[in-house]
Amino acid sequence: MIDRKTVFEIHRLKNAGYSARQIAREMRLGRDTVKKYLENPEVTLTIRKPKVSKLDTYCDLIDSLLSEYPLIKAPVVFQRLQEKGFDGQITIVRDYLQKRRDKALKNRQAFIRFESAPGKQMQIDWGHFDTLTYGATKRKLYALAVIESYSRMLYVQFTHSQRQEVLHQGLLNAFRFFGTSPEEIVVDNMLTAVTERCGRVIRFNDAFLDFLRPFKIVPVACNIRSPQEKGKIERSIQYIRQNFWPARTFTDLMDVQNQVDQWRDTVANVRIHQTTGEKPQDRFAGVIPRPLPEGLPDCRETETVLVHKDFAVIFDNNQYTAPPWTVGKHLILKADFNTITLYHLQKQVTAHFRSWERKQRIELPSHREQVKKLQNKLWQERDIAFLSSLCPEAVDYLSALAAARQPVKKTAAVLLILKDEYGEAAFICAIRKAIAHKAYGAEYIRNILHQESTPKKQHPPVKLKNEVLNKIRLAEPSLAEYDAYILKRRHDHE
Numbered sequence: 457m458i459d460r461k462t463v464f465e466i467h468r469l470k471n472a473g474y475s476a477r478q479i480a481r482e483m484r485l486g487r488d489t490v491k492k493y494l495e496n497p498e499v500t501l502t503i504r505k506p507k508v509s510k511l512d513t514y515c516d517l518i519d520s521l522l523s524e525y526p527l528i529k530a531p532v533v534f535q536r537l538q539e540k541g542f543d544g545q546i547t548i549v550r551d552y553l554q555k556r557r558d559k560a561l562k563n564r565q566a567f568i569r570f571e572s573a574p575g576k577q578m579q580i581d582w583g584h585f586d587t588l589t590y591g592a593t594k595r596k597l598y599a600l601a602v603i604e605s606y607s608r609m610l611y612v613q614f615t616h617s618q619r620q621e622v623l624h625q626g627l628l629n630a631f632r633f634f635g636t637s638p639e640e641i642v643v644d645n646m647l648t649a650v651t652e653r654c655g656r657v658i659r660f661n662d663a664f665l666d667f668l669r670p671f672k673i674v675p676v677a678c679n680i681r682s683p684q685e686k687g688k689i690e691r692s693i694q695y696i697r698q699n700f701w702p703a704r705t706f707t708d709l710m711d712v713q714n715q716v717d718q719w720r721d722t723v724a725n726v727r728i729h730q731t732t733g734e735k736p737q738d739r740f741a742g743v744i745p746r747p748l749p750e751g752l753p754d755c756r757e758t759e760t761v762l763v764h765k766d767f768a769v770i771f772d773n774n775q776y777t778a779p780p781w782t783v784g785k786h787l788i789l790k791a792d793f794n795t796i797t798l799y800h801l802q803k804q805v806t807a808h809f810r811s812w813e814r815k816q817r818i819e820l821p822s823h824r825e826q827v828k829k830l831q832n833k834l835w836q837e838r839d840i841a842f843l844s845s846l847c848p849e850a851v852d853y854l855s856a857l858a859a860a861r862q863p864v865k866k867t868a869a870v871l872l873i874l875k876d877e878y879g880e881a882a883f884i885c886a887i888r889k890a891i892a893h894k895a896y897g898a899e900y901i902r903n904i905l906h907q908e909s910t911p912k913k914q915h916p917p918v919k920l921k922n923e924v925l926n927k928i929r930l931a932e933p934s935l936a937e938y939d940a941y942i943l944k945r946r947h948d949h950e
Contacts, residue, residue: 458485458489458493459659460662460665460666461658462483462485463493463497464669465483466483466494467493467669468672468674469482469483470494476490476491497669498666509548510542510543510544510548511544511548511552517536517537517540518549519556521533521536522557523681530546530550530553531546533549533553534549537549572605573606574606574607574742574743575604575606575636575743575745575746576639576640577604577605577606577639577640577641578602578603578604578637578642579602579605579686579688579689580602580603580641580642580689581686581689581690581693582599582600582601583598583693583696584596584597584598585597585598585599585614585697588616588706588708588709588712591813592813592814595709597616597712598614598615598616598617599612599613599614599615599696599716600613600615600623600626601692602630602689603688604634604736604740604743605638605642606739606740606743607732607736607743608688608692608729608731608736609634609725609737609740610692610725610736611630611633611720612696613625613626613629613630613713614709614712614713615709615793616709616812618646620664621755621756621757621758622757623648623649624753624755625755625792625793627667628752631671631748632752634740635748636745636746636747636748637671637672637673637748638673639672639673639674639746640673640674640675641673641674641675643676643678643686644677644678645677645680647661648661648664649675653680658677667753670749670753671748672746696716699719700715700719700724709793709812725737756790756791757790758788758791759771759788759789760786760788761786762784762786763784763785763786765784765861766861767823768817768819769787769798771791772791772814773814773815774813774814774818775816775817776796776798776808776818777808777818777824778805779805779823779826780826781826782798787805788800788802791810792810793810794809794810795807796810796818806820806823808820834864834865837868839868839872840864840868842872843868843875846875846884849884849887849888849891850884852891853890853891856891856896857897860896862896862897867898870902871883874886874898874901874902874905878909879909882905882908883905885908886901886904886908886909887901889904890904
């Protein structure tokens, strides 16, 4: 089984015009293997887990100490790590410092500026820009900056997350804005792009490679702590901080995006660039666009969610309502920066504006109206109407069942059977006792009746051929009314 980098390289060589035989010879793979991954690049891979070291979780701390104190000694580092909970030996700390020491002590070097050909390269990077407040909720704010290296044409996407799907959404929006995609894309060592590296050996994120493959883009990862290798995007992030961000106020994520879009089109891409001496917009006109692939990927955040009894799904600590007929079903939720959309069997059933505030219920009025209509229809059912006529407590009990999202129609049928078995008086008494104890359900009524009453002897009624007639229920006649009628007739005759 080969890794995703090899799969990506197979497709890159194929796009460069290599035959399967040439790819197999070049990469020292079997022709059958090459053909298999050309036909189906999505084959599931089993990747061996890397060896875990006790020092792994402390590497960033050691690197920051080395950056600030290049001559720091191993015992001092070891003491700082122990304060953070490190329980390993000093030997692995010394070994790690030895590997990093030479690079940390190197003097600054001179670097050669390079320029890319038109449309050849784009550089991307994230920047953190404080927080936005939504009611009682604070959300971190990030900017994904994408620059076309030749023209310095800039695109900025503000988000509240750096997740994999969010990165892909931002890049897809950037490609749509530019109307083209580059031959290569330069990234730093963000986990959504690079999962592992050892010197020049780089393992790219599988999902990132799968996203780039349809665009025929080759990823290029910078060396660790080498900002000069992506200087264009580093300066762009700094430019956004200095030119766009100060002296502005924002209401929400959409407002930030609208303002940065206007700034991008009226300031950033029409200014005279200090390095090129041209406007990025005019210089970008020299880029020959590569057509985007047909059927662009759907990069929205995707989750399978359950519609709960209150006809809502839970996503990002918020509740979003769905049509009541979906209660109990699993739906597919897709989220972008502004919208939440729910699908059932690949068909859209509803959509909401996304709320960035937490612990909110986002409800469409039409969904509540549908619930009310279903409830009104429910009360017109024959068994429910008959049960409601027995006493006011029966109505209250059925309402409580509906509020608890229990199957009212099914429960009513069982309750009527219990009423026939134990008699109306005992049944009404059991209903009142169940309400007092807030015990809602047919089994509670059955238990109360079983403990306090004995079933009446039942004489089954005559069975008719028409099953509909067998289900007709009539109110029990009052014998007192018959007695009163007979006494009245006797009195009249006398």
